Amino acid sequence: MARKIGSRYTANQILGRGSAGTVWLGEGPEGPVAIKLLREDLASDQELVGRFVQERTALLGLDHPNVVSVRDLVVDGNDLALVMDLVRGTDLRTRLDRERRLAPGAAVAIVADVADGLAAAHAAGVVHRDVKPENVLLDMQGPLGPGGSHPALLTDFGVAKLIDSPRRTRATKIIGTPDYLAPEIVEGLPPRAAVDIYALATVLYELLAGFTPFGGGHPGAVLRRHVTETVVPLPGIPEELWQLIVQCLAKAPASRLRASELAARLREQLPTLAGMAPLDVDEPDTGPAREPGEATGSGEPAVARVRRGAVPLVPGAKPDSNRDTHTSMRVPGPDELSGGARGTARAPRAAGAPRPGSARHRAMARRRRITLGAVAVALLAAIGVGAWLAASGDDDAAPSGTSSSAPASP
Structure with a gap:
């Protein structure tokens, strides 16, 4: 059902939530x-409305x-409400879900476009704060x-800053x-701006690999990896x-490239x-894994994880997912952040390799143990036979050596 938005706009159809x-x-x-x-709960927040008006200019x-x-x-x-240009296309998350990962040339070209957009925003003093595939439109x-x-366009500028008010988020x-x-x-x-x-470097890694460098598992574990792990x-x-x-995933913000530098360096790579x-x-x-169809502890078959698309400003959009913008999380304490990355390392597996902890992985491990055991037995047997033959050879040679050194009979 159509509804009026202010005096100048009419909202006709929901594209997504x-x-x-x-x-x-x-x-x-x-x-x-x-x-x-x-x-509506955001619209009724007078502090947020004030920030909304302040950010207008x-x-x-x-542009x-x-x-x-x-x-x-x-x-x-x-x-x-924010009234924005309508982009005829899709969002990057939808394409990534469809293709799993992109060819390096396409990934770099898309990220270079986004870096150009960020360069303009940063020059105007605007930090996006929520760059991710859901917020990149194609x-x-x-x-x-x-x-x-x-062509790639970055959307949802200002939304994170509007919602992230001190009273709403506090220091925790x-x-x-x-x-x-x-x-x-x-x-x-x-x-x-360095955030x-x-x-954006995380997005580039994800476009190339099909997964983010530090994601997976509980949000607290993800946050700790950002601080403690190396890509x-x-x-x-x-x-x-x-x-x-x-360089752009460096822990120190000052070590990262600026957006304009990143865009230029990426385009140099395209040829x-x-x-x-x-x-x-x-x-x-990031945890126990199962092969497709393998039973879980509840007796039900394992189901592959599905990452749904987010809300693009285009027709035919999907609902948002658990990767929502503005997810509120507790800040980890110093002791948690210093706990290290033990048990959370996320090294990519070679294509076709079994997932650690899966039935296939355990079966291969058993076969390796049996094979190594058989080799060890054969090796020990060979050593034993070799030692026996050496000992037998010594026994056979001993009389001949003795008679040749004995004094001649008269």
Whole structure:
């Protein structure tokens, strides 16, 4: 059912629902728009409404080909809405779910576009704070780039900052999506432009590998990995590209590249990536795993994990998932962060290798033990036979040696 949003816009159709609100396909004075209508409990928060109005100038002034432009901010009774350009396409999460991982050329081209958008935002003093595939839209009406990539645009600027008010989060909460949070946010430091670079490098790693470098398992474990673990290398990509990823995932914010530098360096890599196929690696495990169909403790077969898409500002969107924007988490204590990464390492497995702890993995381990045992027995037997033959040879040679040294009979 259509509804009015302020005096200038009409919301006609729901495109999707997210943690912060509902995205509608709408109509404005200049044609179709996307309208992000924030939740009613957010709209009733007077402090947030004040912040919403304060951010109006910065958000409306952010104009770049790789940024979904905010056309208007509406405050009308219980309605609090961002009116944005409508992008005809899909979001990056949907493409990643469909393809599992992208060819390096396509991944790098998409991330370079997003880095260009971030460079413009950072120059205007705006930090996104929630860069992830759900917030990257692919313009299907735009020209194809390297690896079949469509132009990429970053959306949802300002939403994290609007919702992350001191009263709402206090000092014991973190606002963000665990897989993409920079270490300094986990440690309670204020988010600067470098947090977007860290998140974008995480996205690039995920596009190449099919999984994030520090994700998986309980959110608390994910947060600790960001602070304590070193990123595990991905086989099969050029060393220079890998070093770019490592630099942008540095624990120290000052060690990371700026967005404009990252965009330029990535585009320099594109000629060397032409024609490269997607990497052939499997996702690491963070706990006991089972092969498809293997029974769980409850007697039910294991079900593969499914990552659903989030809310893009496009038609045909899926509902948001457990990777919601603005997930509220407790800040880990110093003792928890210093606990190290023991038991949480996430080294990629070679394609086709069994998951640790699975029935196939245990069967292969048993076969290895049996084989090694048989080899050991054979080796011991060979050593025993060799020793017996050596001893027999000595016994046979002894009389001959004695008679030759004995004195001659008279």
